[in-house]
Amino acid sequence: MADAGTRLEGKIAIIIGAGQGPGEGMGNGRATALRFAREGAKVLAVDRVLPSAEETAVRVAEQGGICVPFAADATQEATLAAAIAEARSRWGRIDVLHYNVGVSIAGGDASPTEITEAAFDRICAINLRGCVMAIKHVLPVMRAQRSGSIITISSAAAKHNYPTVAYKATKAAMIAYTQQVAIQNAPYGVRANVILPGLMDTPMAVDTRARASNRSRAEVAAERNARVPLRGRMGTAWDVANAALFLASDEADFITGVALPVDGGALVNVV
Template identity: 55%
Template sequence: MGKRLEGRRTLVVGGGQTPGSTVGNGRATAVLFAREGAEVVVADRELERAAATVDEIVAEGGKAWAVAADVTDESSIAHMVAFARSTMGGIDVLHNNVGVSLAGGDAVIGDIDMETFDRVTRINLTSMVVTCKHVLPIMEEQGGGVVLAVGSLASLIDYPYIAYKTSKAGVVAMIENIAVRYAPRGIRANAILPGLMETPMAIENRVGLDGRTREQVIAERDSHVPLRGKMGTGWDVAHAALWLASDDAGFVTGVALPVDGGQALVAG
């Protein structure tokens, strides 16, 4: 089997990660894209985190570049997209992987304040809309492309924190909007809905809450997953992204794909 993304020019937004002992969704996706033959521009708010992902790719013989991007600032997004286009000569795959919940101060609806709700929504949803706004014209000029966005299973099931749930539901609506309007131009758009994942962002922000240890956080999350009673990893999200980005999914658009070990079947 050949490399499924050979020669593809990819932009992974959120390709660094929160420090931790496991791999994040964005870093795993960037690394896997490169292993499958893609060129990768890795964007992150923290340039050092993007550069660490690039270093991993380059050490394996891949081609990658790092760029800093503040996704709450349209001028920074425009610079990120221009950098990717000029560096690689175009953008064939956009993978949007930004998101925040507890770390952004999210809360249940009775406790949420508007500043927090706006900040979480601006990161989780508005940034993806603006990024697509700048990337889609490039894909139109090229005659095609793939837009991927990481949503969350939280948009489908009972999830307590209002800003994360509603903003991630908006990601699915955005993808559906793009998919139907850009299909005649050969552009596909799909969302990935991760369930419970053992990633640094998911685990580290919960350790210490209510006095819970890391082991307790992991055990509690594992208990909600039907498939082998174990959370997924960043690699599970990355493999879903690889399939959706590749020609294997060439007739797939407008889909919100749960990657959840069956959690939605018992939590919905």
């Protein structure tokens, strides 16, 4: 991770999905919390599993940053509203909302002929509806401020030939929705951009697939590495965190409505 800086000095950031699931390495949300805090932001680390958010906060504190854990469930609008209210009450403003929640195989995603109604509804609620509801509650704050940066995490899967239904559909919808938010809120000075991670070496992406397929982590990782054009290896959570940092910072002050691939060139192969 890069040395501490001041690119987010004085800014207040909410990261929804700031914990992570079981597995090796670092997840995107936790890495982003650490990266934002190292650049001077005060961070509300929101996660459905409070101990995971608390672990993120401890790691931030160990590096001298400010991070407060908060429990919220992406499928429950009231808890997302409470997270937004907590950040505003605690710090007086909200400069960045980063929606990093997503589920695929762990949520029961399946092929078009095997997907169940329950799995489809659950994945939509977590990946898409939660995003919509979080933005719903942060927009009045950012509009009143006449400033703010909203960052959502989609996936390169939105544009790839992808084997399962709900993850691809929801991640594609996130791109469209984020761009809608961008154009409708540009007059207020509120920016909205979406990141499209490719094949990443994170617990959600690799360890979940290893468990689901009853294979070793090393085998799954090697298979994924071989599919990445740039250097033949997956990206890491820090790659996503660095992209989010740029979009959250004043360096991206004239950038809104962008869908930014962080994928090692994978989408170049998609016609």
